[in-house]
Structure formats: structure tokens, C-alpha cells
Amino acid sequence: MKPTILFASAALALTATPAAALSLTSGQVGEIYCAARLSGDMAPILAILTPELTALVALHLPEGADAAVTIPWQSSADYANTCMPVGASGTADAPEVIIAFGYRDPNKAQYADRLVMHFVEQRLRIDDIVYATGGTLREKLGEAR
Structure with a gap:
């Protein structure tokens, strides 16, 4: 194969198609989630929830309340x-990202929750969080009614 054709083929393969460019990857969603949890600024997460989870969170988030502490975003409140x-599971239609949480204190147990996602208009959105301790974010928000 001629080098020019090989180069052109490689360049074409590296460009994102418009359909692929619509959504974040599941890994990117996990990174955004972690950055938000560590910083305490949940605005980036609130922007990438499914409409159903957004509505449920809004029901349980009083006006002016801090979403980082009011909503149980992870198994432990610490x-x-x-x-x-740290990993992925689920299906192509409902991917899940495994999120590992850790502490400097050796007496505190490490754990991993899972972000459950769905595509909404070809964009990957967080639809629930499965806690390592059992239960889900949707269940906890449902209990608070």
C-alpha cells in the first residue's frame, strides 16, 4: 500500500464522526462524576442526568440547598x-461505570459504586447510582417522599 493512502486512511480513522461526537464516553462521564464529587460542585453532574432523574433530584433539592450534601450521590456520606x-459493566444500551472511592484513613473501608447510564437523544446520561452497600439513588430519593 502506498504511504499516502495509508496516511489518508489513518487520518480518516482518527476523525470523529458526527454521531460519535454527540456523546461523552462512559469513561468521561465517570471522570466528570469524580471531579464533581471531589470538588463538591455538582453542577456538571446535574447537567448530565436523564430527564427522569433530573426531575426526581429536583423534587428532593430545596431551593438554595447544596446538591453535593443534600442528595446521596454515593454509598457513604463521608x-x-x-x-x-476503575471499570465498566452493563450493556451497550445501558452501560455502567464502576467508581472506586478511597480514604487516607486506613480504618475506613474503600468501596465502589456503579453509575447506571442510558442514552437520551444519542447522549449518554446518568440514570441511577447503584450503591456498594445495597440500594440505589432512585430508591433513596423515593423513600424520602
């Missing part, structure tokens, strides 16, 4: 020192 996407 501030984790580390948060990292």
Missing part, C-alpha cells in the same frame, strides 16, 4: 479523598 472510574 467525604472520600479519592474517586476514580
